Amino acid sequence: MAGSAVDPDGARRFMLTMRADGRSELFPGKVTETWGINVDHLGPVVRAKRGERVRMSVTNRLPEASTLHWHGLRLPARMDGGPHQMIEPGATWTPEWTIDQPAATAWFHPHPHGRTAMHVYRGLAGLFLIDEPGGPVLPHEYGVDDLPLIVQDRVFDGAEMAAGGVDSGTFGLLGDTILVNGTYRPFHEVTTESVRFRLLNASNARVYRVGFADGRRFDVIAGDQGMLPRPATVDRVKISPGERLEIVVRFVPGETVVMNSAGEPRKQANDIEEDDFDLVRFTAGATLRPSGRVAFDGPAVGSPPPGARVRRFELSGSEINGRDMEMSRIDEVVPAGAVEIWEIDNTTYAHNFHIHEVEFRILDVNGEPPPAYLAGPKDTVFVPKKARVRLLVRFGRYADPVTPYMYHCHLLRHEDKGMMGQFVIVEPGTEDLVPRVIPAGHHHD
Missing domain, CATH: 2.60.40.420 (Cupredoxins -  blue copper proteins)
Known part of the structure; x- marks a missing residue:
C-alpha cells in the first residue's frame, strides 16, 4: 500500500x-x-x-x-x-x-x-x-478478504524478460508465461468464507476468460467504474487489456482450487489467442471466518436521453475513422456534462476501446445486450472482430478547450501505432468556437 x-x-x-x-x-x-x-x-x-x-x-x-x-x-x-x-x-x-x-x-x-x-x-x-464512505458493505480487509489480481503475460529468455515482440505482429506481444501481481505460479491461503478479488488485465494484448478449474460459480459485483446494478452470477468472465472486474468467490474449509483462464471453445482466424493458463492456486484453511452474503442495489443502467448526439468511430487495423493519431489535432469537441451515444464499428480483427475521463454503459454488441456482468459502469470495452458496439457515454464537467483527453484501442501495440484520437470538453454552447488544432506553444505539463 x-x-x-x-x-x-x-x-x-x-x-x-x-x-x-x-x-x-x-x-x-x-x-x-x-x-x-x-x-x-x-x-x-x-x-x-x-x-x-x-x-x-x-x-x-x-x-x-x-x-x-x-x-x-x-x-x-x-x-x-x-x-x-x-x-x-x-x-x-x-x-x-x-x-x-x-x-x-x-x-x-x-x-x-x-x-x-x-x-x-x-x-x-x-x-x-x-x-466511498456509506457505500455497500462488502469484503474490504485488504490482503485478507479483499485481494488485487493484476494479470499479465510475459515471454522470458532464461530469467530475462524478452521484449522483441512488443512492437511487432498483429497484436504485439502475446506471452506464454503468466504473472499475477508480478509473481510466477502464485498461491494464496484463504482464511474467510468469501473473498473479493479485484481483477485487472494489465497485459499488453492478451484477453483472458477467467473462472475456476472446478467450474464453480461466483458473483461479479463491479466493473471498471464501480458497482453493477446487482450481482451477476457467472462461471467465467472475459476481460481484455485495461478492463477491471470485482468478483466475490465463496470457499469451503480445506479445499484447494485453481483460478484459471480458458480459451474460447471456437476460435476465429485473425483474432486474439485465448490460450489455457493457470492463474492462482487457492488453498482454504481448515476453518474459515464466516462471511455474509453479497447483496446490494447499485446504480440503475439508465436509457439514452431523447435527442442524444450520436458519434461514430470506425476501427481498422490501426486507425480510427481512417486517421492515425496526431498530437496537435482535436478530433472531437464535447460539451461538459453531455450524455452521448458512441457507436464503435470494428471492420477488422479484435480491438478494444478505452475513453479517458468518462463513464459509459454498453448498450449492445451487434444489436444484443451485453452479458449481465458487463452491465455496470465502464471505461474500457472489448470490441470483437467485425463487431459493432454502442455505448452510452457520460462526460464530466472539467472544461478545458486546449488540453485533450484520449480515446484509443487499449491493445498497446495498436495504441502506439496511432490507433488513438483526442477530444476536449468545453463549456456548453462554445463547441463551434474551439479550434481543432492545439495552440502552438501551449504547455501541457
Missing part, C-alpha cells in the same frame, strides 16, 4: 517514483531486470476516499521521458497523465484533484505516445482504489 502524508492545505500527498533499476526474483534463485514504481516491479496500491483532495508527486528516474496516466480516474485533462503530460528524466510532475466519483478499482500506467507498450511491459503499473 502506498504511504501518504497530509500537506498543510489538507491535500493527501502520494510520492511515486518511476524506476528502471529493479531486480526481481521472478524465478527461484534467478534475478530479472524489471521496471517499477517505488519498488522493483509494478507499483504500490494507492487508496483514497471520495471527497479527498489528492496530490501526486511523480518523479521520473527512467532513462527516457514518460508519463503516468490515471486510468479510470475522472479528473481535469491537464492532470490526466496522457501523452501531453510528459515527464522528462529527473523531473517531477505534481497533478492534484479532488476524488469525485463512486467507489471503484482504477489503475495507473505510463502513456507516452509510441512507447506505452514497452513501458507497461517492463513493469510500470499499479492499482488506484477509490473508497
Whole structure:
C-alpha cells in the first residue's frame, strides 16, 4: 500500500517514483531486470476516499521521458497523465484533484505516445482504489478478504524478460508465461468464507476468460467504474487489456482450487489467442471466518436521453475513422456534462476501446445486450472482430478547450501505432468556437 502524508492545505500527498533499476526474483534463485514504481516491479496500491483532495508527486528516474496516466480516474485533462503530460528524466510532475466519483478499482500506467507498450511491459503499473464512505458493505480487509489480481503475460529468455515482440505482429506481444501481481505460479491461503478479488488485465494484448478449474460459480459485483446494478452470477468472465472486474468467490474449509483462464471453445482466424493458463492456486484453511452474503442495489443502467448526439468511430487495423493519431489535432469537441451515444464499428480483427475521463454503459454488441456482468459502469470495452458496439457515454464537467483527453484501442501495440484520437470538453454552447488544432506553444505539463 502506498504511504501518504497530509500537506498543510489538507491535500493527501502520494510520492511515486518511476524506476528502471529493479531486480526481481521472478524465478527461484534467478534475478530479472524489471521496471517499477517505488519498488522493483509494478507499483504500490494507492487508496483514497471520495471527497479527498489528492496530490501526486511523480518523479521520473527512467532513462527516457514518460508519463503516468490515471486510468479510470475522472479528473481535469491537464492532470490526466496522457501523452501531453510528459515527464522528462529527473523531473517531477505534481497533478492534484479532488476524488469525485463512486467507489471503484482504477489503475495507473505510463502513456507516452509510441512507447506505452514497452513501458507497461517492463513493469510500470499499479492499482488506484477509490473508497466511498456509506457505500455497500462488502469484503474490504485488504490482503485478507479483499485481494488485487493484476494479470499479465510475459515471454522470458532464461530469467530475462524478452521484449522483441512488443512492437511487432498483429497484436504485439502475446506471452506464454503468466504473472499475477508480478509473481510466477502464485498461491494464496484463504482464511474467510468469501473473498473479493479485484481483477485487472494489465497485459499488453492478451484477453483472458477467467473462472475456476472446478467450474464453480461466483458473483461479479463491479466493473471498471464501480458497482453493477446487482450481482451477476457467472462461471467465467472475459476481460481484455485495461478492463477491471470485482468478483466475490465463496470457499469451503480445506479445499484447494485453481483460478484459471480458458480459451474460447471456437476460435476465429485473425483474432486474439485465448490460450489455457493457470492463474492462482487457492488453498482454504481448515476453518474459515464466516462471511455474509453479497447483496446490494447499485446504480440503475439508465436509457439514452431523447435527442442524444450520436458519434461514430470506425476501427481498422490501426486507425480510427481512417486517421492515425496526431498530437496537435482535436478530433472531437464535447460539451461538459453531455450524455452521448458512441457507436464503435470494428471492420477488422479484435480491438478494444478505452475513453479517458468518462463513464459509459454498453448498450449492445451487434444489436444484443451485453452479458449481465458487463452491465455496470465502464471505461474500457472489448470490441470483437467485425463487431459493432454502442455505448452510452457520460462526460464530466472539467472544461478545458486546449488540453485533450484520449480515446484509443487499449491493445498497446495498436495504441502506439496511432490507433488513438483526442477530444476536449468545453463549456456548453462554445463547441463551434474551439479550434481543432492545439495552440502552438501551449504547455501541457
